[in-house]
Amino acid sequence: MLPILGREPTSGVGELTGPELASAARRVARRLPPGARVAISGTDETARLIHFLGADLAGCASLLVDPDWPDLDAVLDDARPDVLVDADAPLGEDLGTAVPVGDESTWFYLPTTSGSTGRPKVLARSRGSWLRSFTALGVALEARDRVLIPGSLSSSLFLFGALHALHCGADLRLLDRWSASRAAEAAREATVVHLVPAQLSALLAVLEQDPLLRADCALRLVICGGSKVDPVLEHRLAKALPDCRLIEYYGSAEQSLIAVRHDERLMPVVDVEATGGLLRVRSDLAFDGYLERGELVPAATGWTGDQAVQHPDGSLEVLGRAGAVIDTGARLIAAEAVESVLREVDGVLDVVVAATPHPRFGSLVTAVVEGEARSADLRAHARARLHPAERPRRWLAVDALPRTSSGKPARAVIAERLSSGEPL
Known part of the structure; x- marks a missing residue:
């Protein structure tokens, strides 16, 4: 080999x-x-x-x-x-x-x-x-x-x-580090790019504002992983770069690829099973186990920690992390579902919905928004599209969300700062 x-x-x-x-x-x-x-x-x-x-x-x-x-x-x-x-x-x-x-x-x-x-x-x-x-x-x-x-x-x-x-x-x-403007410049020659949805949104924002850069863009293929591509983001890509194809994949560091979307459906590439709403994977693409103090600890099961539905045609719909819920006023709120709705608002580059501790309600649903969306537009969209319990009670605007090296929002950092009162 x-x-x-x-x-x-x-x-x-x-x-x-x-x-x-x-x-x-x-x-x-x-x-x-x-x-x-x-x-x-x-x-x-x-x-x-x-x-x-x-x-x-x-x-x-x-x-x-x-x-x-x-x-x-x-x-x-x-x-x-x-x-x-x-x-x-x-x-x-x-x-x-x-x-x-x-x-x-x-x-x-x-x-x-x-x-x-x-x-x-x-x-x-x-x-x-x-x-x-x-x-x-x-x-x-x-x-x-x-x-x-x-x-x-x-x-x-x-x-x-x-x-x-x-x-x-x-x-x-x-590129040594992520920069939407540098990526847009590099796309004058690059034909394929790998990124996460938040980076695709930021890249498109640059191209949407610069017609010359958009006209020079050579991308024929965007390969997107890390989290789900919202329909609004996919529409922006098709409008800005009509000749560019999108391939989306779902996976994890532990399981590698689980499903790939080449057209409208996210299709499993390994054996999957959605039991009780939770996704389980059996795969020869998976890791061998975790290292703890230098010793291998084999993975116990193929549970991904994600909620998912498998449709009769075999396609997979990933609903988000099972643990990404906010307990507020005795109701459980799916943070990623709220985020998906808020990303539909013009000017939102990315958003994280998390909990701010509250003495009476347990937690307040808090939206941390990256971009230039108007507060009035965000609140109006939330009233129109979200159940009253899902609507954020606290809104925070930031120039840039804390992120991991892959470009994903650093949820643990955001949650810790909201809990401690530290600035984001």
Whole structure:
């Protein structure tokens, strides 16, 4: 079994050609102990990608460090890496490691959960699980494609997009950090982009305001994961870029891909079962387990923690996290359902609905809104579209929501600040 790329890429990344990228990865591999656990830090995403590919050649399992993790020391304590590598530093001593090392069952990646609802957990993933995930995505890239990865590779969503591009022989453009304006500029040449819905909304906002940039946009394909794409957002994409196709997928760091939408229906790519409204998955794309203080703890079940409905045609409707509810006045409010309604308002780039503690009602439904929507429009839309108990009683406007490295709203951070009274 070859490493994750399968073959030498025909295209590279940044200023490197495919052969140069492969050669650089081999130089890294020769300097790593075979089969080690490696933690890769650094600020240069191209250098981190090269170190990741080199570690895979050496049969190593890599943790791509995110300095913004809520508790970095605890994450490192769970991963227990044998080697700490700074991708920005000069290469170390050549150990003469012969490559490639390992097979399909070899751990190659130590991803973390997103951290949107708490401290990230460290997972163990095999090569085979991701190689099968590339096939499950069902996206054929062409050698002429340039794939834009507009965020840190510490996010498994962005790393998946980067490795899928190289695996398919496509060219790659990396942004060290998310910026809607920089992504829009990069889309003058990029034909494919991987992002989450909030980033797609922000990217479209830039294109909608700049007709010249919109006319120059080369995107033919948007691949969106992380959360559900609202119909309003999909309509904005079709209006701004009518020749651009949307592919949406649903999955998690633990289960990899679960379902993919190529047209109007989100179709499972693995065996799923919605029991009592909760979704369970049986999949050969899944992770091997969690790492706790360096030891593998196998996953107990395939429960995803999401509420879902499977329709008679086999399609899947994901309703949101089972735990994303607010107890207010003895009523349970589904936060993600309220968010979906509020995103319909003009000027809303993204919104998080969370609880603010209240001595009488237990919690107040609180909407934290990113964007330039008018307060009167938000309140009027809530009155028209939401049950009285679902309507936010507290409204907060922010320039930018706190986010994880994947671009998802950092719900745990928002909830903690609302509870403590800290500013957002």
